[in-house]
Amino acid sequence: MSVIKNYVAQHEQRMLDELFDLLRYPSVSADPKYKADVLKTADFVAKKLIEAGADNVEVCQTAGYPIVYGEKIIDANKPTVLVYGHYDVQPPDPLELWETPPFEPTIRDGKIFARGACDDKGQFYMHVKAFELMMQTDGLPCNIKFMIEGEEEVGSDNLGDFVKQNKNRLKADVILISDTAMISMEHPSLETGLRGLSYLEVEVTGPNRDLHSGVYGGAVANPATILAKMIASLHDENNRIAIPGFYDDVIDLSSAERDALNSAPYDDAEYKADLGVNELWGEKGYSTFERTGTRPTLEVNGIWGGYIGEGAKTVLPSKASAKISMRLVPNQGSAKITKLFTDYFLSIAPATVKVKVTPHHGGEPVVTPTDSIAYKAAQQAIAESFGKEPIPTRGGGSIPIVALFEAELGIKTVLMGFGLDSDNLHSPNEKYDIANYFKGIETIPLFFKHFADLSK
Amino acid sequence: MSVIKNYVAQHEQRMLDELFDLLRYPSVSADPKYKADVLKTADFVAKKLIEAGADNVEVCQTAGYPIVYGEKIIDANKPTVLVYGHYDVQPPDPLELWETPPFEPTIRDGKIFARGACDDKGQFYMHVKAFELMMQTDGLPCNIKFMIEGEEEVGSDNLGDFVKQNKNRLKADVILISDTAMISMEHPSLETGLRGLSYLEVEVTGPNRDLHSGVYGGAVANPATILAKMIASLHDENNRIAIPGFYDDVIDLSSAERDALNSAPYDDAEYKADLGVNELWGEKGYSTFERTGTRPTLEVNGIWGGYIGEGAKTVLPSKASAKISMRLVPNQGSAKITKLFTDYFLSIAPATVKVKVTPHHGGEPVVTPTDSIAYKAAQQAIAESFGKEPIPTRGGGSIPIVALFEAELGIKTVLMGFGLDSDNLHSPNEKYDIANYFKGIETIPLFFKHFADLSK
Numbered sequence: 001m002s003v004i005k006n007y008v009a010q011h012e013q014r015m016l017d018e019l020f021d022l023l024r025y026p027s028v029s030a031d032p033k034y035k036a037d038v039l040k041t042a043d044f045v046a047k048k049l050i051e052a053g054a055d056n057v058e059v060c061q062t063a064g065y066p067i068v069y070g071e072k073i074i075d076a077n078k079p080t081v082l083v084y085g086h087y088d089v090q091p092p093d094p095l096e097l098w099e100t101p102p103f104e105p106t107i108r109d110g111k112i113f114a115r116g117a118c119d120d121k122g123q124f125y126m127h128v129k130a131f132e133l134m135m136q137t138d139g140l141p142c143n144i145k146f147m148i149e150g151e152e153e154v155g156s157d158n159l160g161d162f163v164k165q166n167k168n169r170l171k172a173d174v175i176l177i178s179d180t181a182m183i184s185m186e187h188p189s190l191e192t193g194l195r196g197l198s199y200l201e202v203e204v205t206g207p208n209r210d211l212h213s214g215v216y217g218g219a220v221a222n223p224a225t226i227l228a229k230m231i232a233s234l235h236d237e238n239n240r241i242a243i244p245g246f247y248d249d250v251i252d253l254s255s256a257e258r259d260a261l262n263s264a265p266y267d268d269a270e271y272k273a274d275l276g277v278n279e280l281w282g283e284k285g286y287s288t289f290e291r292t293g294t295r296p297t298l299e300v301n302g303i304w305g306g307y308i309g310e311g312a313k314t315v316l317p318s319k320a321s322a323k324i325s326m327r328l329v330p331n332q333g334s335a336k337i338t339k340l341f342t343d344y345f346l347s348i349a350p351a352t353v354k355v356k357v358t359p360h361h362g363g364e365p366v367v368t369p370t371d372s373i374a375y376k377a378a379q380q381a382i383a384e385s386f387g388k389e390p391i392p393t394r395g396g397g398s399i400p401i402v403a404l405f406e407a408e409l410g411i412k413t414v415l416m417g418f419g420l421d422s423d424n425l426h427s428p429n430e431k432y433d434i435a436n437y438f439k440g441i442e443t444i445p446l447f448f449k450h451f452a453d454l455s456k
Numbered sequence: 457m458s459v460i461k462n463y464v465a466q467h468e469q470r471m472l473d474e475l476f477d478l479l480r481y482p483s484v485s486a487d488p489k490y491k492a493d494v495l496k497t498a499d500f501v502a503k504k505l506i507e508a509g510a511d512n513v514e515v516c517q518t519a520g521y522p523i524v525y526g527e528k529i530i531d532a533n534k535p536t537v538l539v540y541g542h543y544d545v546q547p548p549d550p551l552e553l554w555e556t557p558p559f560e561p562t563i564r565d566g567k568i569f570a571r572g573a574c575d576d577k578g579q580f581y582m583h584v585k586a587f588e589l590m591m592q593t594d595g596l597p598c599n600i601k602f603m604i605e606g607e608e609e610v611g612s613d614n615l616g617d618f619v620k621q622n623k624n625r626l627k628a629d630v631i632l633i634s635d636t637a638m639i640s641m642e643h644p645s646l647e648t649g650l651r652g653l654s655y656l657e658v659e660v661t662g663p664n665r666d667l668h669s670g671v672y673g674g675a676v677a678n679p680a681t682i683l684a685k686m687i688a689s690l691h692d693e694n695n696r697i698a699i700p701g702f703y704d705d706v707i708d709l710s711s712a713e714r715d716a717l718n719s720a721p722y723d724d725a726e727y728k729a730d731l732g733v734n735e736l737w738g739e740k741g742y743s744t745f746e747r748t749g750t751r752p753t754l755e756v757n758g759i760w761g762g763y764i765g766e767g768a769k770t771v772l773p774s775k776a777s778a779k780i781s782m783r784l785v786p787n788q789g790s791a792k793i794t795k796l797f798t799d800y801f802l803s804i805a806p807a808t809v810k811v812k813v814t815p816h817h818g819g820e821p822v823v824t825p826t827d828s829i830a831y832k833a834a835q836q837a838i839a840e841s842f843g844k845e846p847i848p849t850r851g852g853g854s855i856p857i858v859a860l861f862e863a864e865l866g867i868k869t870v871l872m873g874f875g876l877d878s879d880n881l882h883s884p885n886e887k888y889d890i891a892n893y894f895k896g897i898e899t900i901p902l903f904f905k906h907f908a909d910l911s912k
Binding site: 029093094155199201206209216218219231271283288292297305307312314315316317320321323351360 | 488655677731771778809817880
């Protein structure tokens with residue numbers, strides 16, 4: 001039995017218990033009512049980094065939630081790996097759909113159910129335990145730095161300033177992130193790109209107060225009806241985004257790239273069955289992988305207005321609102337898209353209502369190199385750990401920090417995620433397979449080994 | 457000073473205090489959490505009828521909330537007036553917009569602010585006090601019967617059965633209802649028609665769970681987007697309802713009727729200023745009075761789906777829903793319109809989602825005669841009390857019971873309302889002017905007097 005497997009076997013239960021302790025903190029960054037819990041989570045992460053053997057551990061204050069930093073420098077001449085992760089999680093709503101409480105981790109058929117189990121507590125904590133493992137066994141082959149933030153789910157608003165102010169402290173040869181998914185344990189994969197994000201909130205105001213729909217119905221514009229019409233005109237009949245100029249900066253993939261992408265295993269019937277839908281939806285002319293990985297999209301994340309309680313209330317609402325986000329692909333710019341959306345949305349607003357558009361946050365799309373030493377090290381680590389070469393894929397999600405790092409620090413990223421699309425990220429009953437958790441802990445040290453060897 | 461004015465002057469404060477006691481009961485029929493309060497309200501109404509001098513007062517149980525009955529028969533040969541009202545109120549949401557608590561009546565510049573102040577507690581209670589006044593002064597000129605229900609705001613579901621089972625007890629020559637508005641104290645009016653109602657709830661289901669909008673965005677239909685598209689196709693470019701057959705049974709008014717209706721005082725600038733809008737909206741080719749009084753309408757009363765909390769959640773929701781109601785005009789049938797809506801809404805549902813339509817409740821439109829003794833009595837009462845002939849108008853609201861009464865009991869209704877369109881019915885800060893309350897108490901006995909005289 002390898003040193004790695006042996007150590008994991010000996011400390012399996014404790015490594016699981018520690019993750020459970022981390023998952024019990026309701027560190028929801030989007031909702032101010034969890035503020036105290038988010039702050040406690042940062043302290044917990046710092047404590048665990050120290051226990052694992054990190055030096056100069058600091059809970060770095062920002063204008064928002066703190067960033068936890070820690071490092072272990074064994075030799076200034078050895079390469080340095082900067083591990084990024086986030087300890088904040090998505091809101092647990094809708095609570096009633098959780099089979100077990102979101103912040104009381106529960107194991108069912110080999111899976112850990114909890115908000116953040118995979119995104120990203122379960123995944124970044126693998127790095128903390130892999131670090132401990134290396135420290136306790138053969139030692140670190142490279143220097144390591146940790147940067148675990150608490151605002152990823154709300155746009156990493158304060159990470160940019162932190163990075164600018166800590167360029168020296170953050171010097172590294174590669175950024176290693178486990179906050180993405182692979183196809184399956186049988187088909188390990190490495191994401192080579194991520195979509196950007198532009199998230200906005202829109203508010204349509206009609207009359208200055210809620211009205212009786214009988215007395216005023218038919219006389220004044222209903223903001224819910226108007227908002228519906230405006231949202232309806234955001235996509236055309238081919239489900240392409242109708243905002244003028246939206247696709248201008250999109251670079252079409254070569255047919256070779258498209259073929260490579262579509263060669264990944266995909267079962268349409270299985271995909272539909274998992275989602276419980278009879279038919280899929282999306283931009284005409286592109287496969288499911290292409291639509292989720294390589295094409296920009298626009299989604300309504302939330303919509304509300306008028307009476308949404310029990311029973312019937314014959315009201316003509318004063319306001320209707322929606323949260324809308326767009327996923328961007330390489331070469332699109334978040335700020336530009338936010339402006340294009342805003343200009344278009346205001347331009348289609350009828351004179352019968354007032355419309356307000358408020359940007360929430362954004363992030364730039366990225367493509368990670370597949371010819372770098374770091375990427376090769378990841379390939380070799382996965383091949384050794386899974387006994388299979390990883391398939392390169394494009395991720396549909398967004399990790400704004402990746403583009404930020406490249407711009408500010410000039411460091412490329414390797415996305416070595418161990419999650420699965422079926423982990424219910426951002427959904428009720430989020431889970432992370434115990435097997436994937438430990439597979440990650442076993443694979444990460446191999447990345448460090450190969451990265452050190454290839455860097456020689 | 458007349459006997460009437462004299463009695464009101466002597467008992468003004470008590471008559472106000474009693475109304476305040478009534479308004480303090482949060483009798484919201486739409487929300488089960490208020491059940492105990494609704495039941496207490498019925499008991500309070502019964503107590504007040506007894507105190508005012510009614511006989512055979514009974515809190516009549518139904519499958520839903522009880523109906524309070526009371527009567528005073530002075531002479532079987534005299535005509536009988538059946539007074540209808542409702543003690544239930546609309547939900548107070550959105551609570552944060554109330555300047556003072558909805559169930560703690562507060563007086564500001566001569567107005568009583570409270571949920572139900574006008575609709576309908578303040579208005580039906582005028583009849584209880586007018587009844588007391590007649591009993592304590594010159595006596596009743598006609599027999600009187602009271603029927604005060606507790607489910608008007610949720611469709612009067614159980615009133616039909618009650619009426620069928622109590623045809624004898626409810627025998628009367630006219631039904632008198634104060635649950636509508638007049639143009640103003642300077643321009644008293646009588647409503648000669650009411651719109652019907654068809655209220656439904658729709659639910660659009662996409663994927664079987666909330667999804668990560670990055671991982672799945674662009675691959676599967678977003679129910680919020682689809683619902684928006686479906687709602688957008690309920691009106692055409694002239695703001696006419698696009699449901700096939702919707703207007704088939706609508707009888708167009710004669711140009712004479714339209715002229716009469718449009719002769720009522722109306723100030724477009726004032727109307728817009730009161731609502732705080734730059735432009736009005738509605739079916740092309742009709743005036744504001746026509747659109748709210750004589751044309752059918754379709755309004756979204758509520759819409760919701762996805763994440764509607766603070767901040768941002770990049771979720772692709774599993775479901776999106778809306779509450780939608782249609783106001784119907786004479787000769788349209790609620791059941792038929794409900795079916796037309798349902799058929800059309802299901803027909804425009806794409807195969808990418810599942811759509812459910814659930815009818816809430818409905819009511820038939822009515823036109824009240826203007827050549828009856830009862831209508832003339834109301835005209836004379838208002839002319840005497842206001843010193844001005846009332847203007848006939850068409851009301852945009854719905855009181856399903858009116859059509860039901862006519863069908864089941866063969867009795868016509870007189871709509872003698874003392875509210876104002878600006879009373880914020882169904883809205884935050886509902887109010888009723890103290891002056892209107894007492895004007896009603898003074899006018900009602902005059903109706904009884906003239907109705908008795910004209911019936912001779």
